[in-house]
Amino acid sequence: MSTQTLTLVLIAIGVLAVATIVTVLVVRRRRAQLPAGTDRPRVPGAPTDGDDQLGAGGTTTTAPTGSAGSVGPSAPALQTPEGVGARLVRLRSRLARSGALGQALLAVLGRDHLDEAAWEELEETLLQADLGIDPTTSLLTSLRTRIRVDGTKDPVAIRALLRELLLEQVDPTMDRSLATTPVLGADGEPHPATILMVGVNGTGKTTTVGKLARLLVAQDKDVVLGAADTFRAAAADQLATWGSRVGVDVVRSAKDGADPASVAHDAVTAGARAGADVVIIDTAGRLQNKSGLMDELGKIVRVASRPAPIAESLLVLDATTGQNGLRQARVFAEVAHLTGIVLTKLDGSAKGGIVVAVQRELGIPVKLVGLGEGADDLAPFEPEAFVDALLG
Template identity: 85%
Template sequence: MASRLVRLRARLARSGALGQALLAVLGRDHLDEAAWEKLEETLLQADLGIDPTTRILTELRTRIRVDGTRDPAQVRAILRELLLTEVDPTMDRTLSTERRTTGDGTQAPATFLMVGVNGTGKTTTAGKLARLLVAEEKTVLLGAADTFRAAAADQLQTWGERVGVEVVRSDREGADPASVAHDAVQRGVAEGVDVVIVDTAGRLQNKAGLMDELGKITRVVTRKAPVAESLLVLDATTGQNGLRQARVFAEVAQLTGIVLTKLDGSAKGGIVVAVQKELGIPVKLVGLGEGPDDLAPFDPETFVDALLG
């Protein structure tokens, strides 16, 4: 766990535009109005959102005035505290990976649905998550229920081979996604697997079609096992567009957590705050690069320290 947190901080620090800008402002002996405007601009450019930025700056001004401090280190410490409050370390970010007993007494795997638009790294994230769970000595099965993107099943198969887990897929392009998901969970039950991860299609042509498809997958899967996690995969670099995607998926799926990908290439880490406030669900995992081990549990304190540089 410790090594993953070290890697999280190191990868986030690579994009240190936010940290550098904050340090430049906080390094001044006196925060004049120009400095406050620059601080506001920096937080907004990091996709923190208008309301959180306003709350932070209002409280920061008040604390500086009450404490009478001009010490940049003390100002930074106050800002760190306020940012951490916005990220909300009290949220439960654990993954529900324990097998469970169904209504008929059958032992069933924890079933994960990976949802999100194509291009966010959803299939890759499913593979990396499988690797993460295998490292925690969980048995895992992957389900290739994105049957509309020709390369999706092959991509997931490659990940399965890389991390040493089996993949349930259809040989027919355009096959019923719910059928593939059902087969994956059914096999997971039969083989006593701990976790089944189902990769779903990410089409957003219309909300009704998405709702129908995800609804059907959920209904079919829950006949065999309850859905333990419904994880929304978002690309950190998409900013407000990512929030719009999040709203749609929150309407059509019972989301339990967020996976934020491509965080290593973005200075827009504030999207963590914005999306958690928008959906009321926690960021549980972050993608930090292209490597098989570049998926880490989200740690609020490490994240805020990395933002501050």
């Protein structure tokens, strides 16, 4: 090889080496400029696109975005749900803004003379508030007797008497606690407390499931959600969004239209495997007069209760539906063995009598109430605060 040829070869090698070094430096500089977390290695067990684990019923367990093991700059920070105390303060305040029923009652009772026309007006007011015929008759009979015996016309005394009788109708002695303690299953092992949420279309059931998950997380409970409304893909997506905000896993179908009972079973199984405290199962909204849909709900109840008894079966009712809501409750009680009621849109309006009517009809308590669109606008029902709000 000539000297000239050797020189050219050495020059070519040098140029290649310099180019390689420059390329490495550029790549390192670009990586350094990427957002934090972009180049982090995948944590073992963390979900990535396409490798979520399928359950026995063809379900997918979706890890909440932003939870431990999540990857990527788009992962949002987990939210801290509001505690029960703060919720109750806010809900009492909202209830107190409205007292249409109490104002109407007190306006009549404050008259100098209560004739039959006045008592008929009181009866009409209570019936329009959806209190129901029997509770209305009972309350007015007691009220007439007490006013006649006491002979009082003092507005403060009459208000106190009305409060006492209304509170009696709401029944503060009913157990309104929510069963959230793990129970022993058929296998002798502890299983999460299963809460089944049922109701007709349009009551805000899926949203209520998400809000309930936040309430339980605020109480330091480990929660798993089951998206057993398999006919609406949006319902499962909605639950996934709620879960991502507070670090709660969601068990959902891997395909639309899957058997909802299978999803419910897989959610209970996943909850037990994860050592969760509570599993909340969302079901599809259904009309109470559709026997096929109610039979399907019965199947969900049977399948979900096989590992361990269902701890709570809650009916979500729109408080503004009045007596129609009462008819809904009767049918769901037969199929789902209801243990409690969740009333949404309970704003202390003149329709608040549905609380008394539904409890009296079914013998089960209103346990939770919703009073707004906010994520934490769900709280335990307080009879005293409710009655005080009605009276203004």
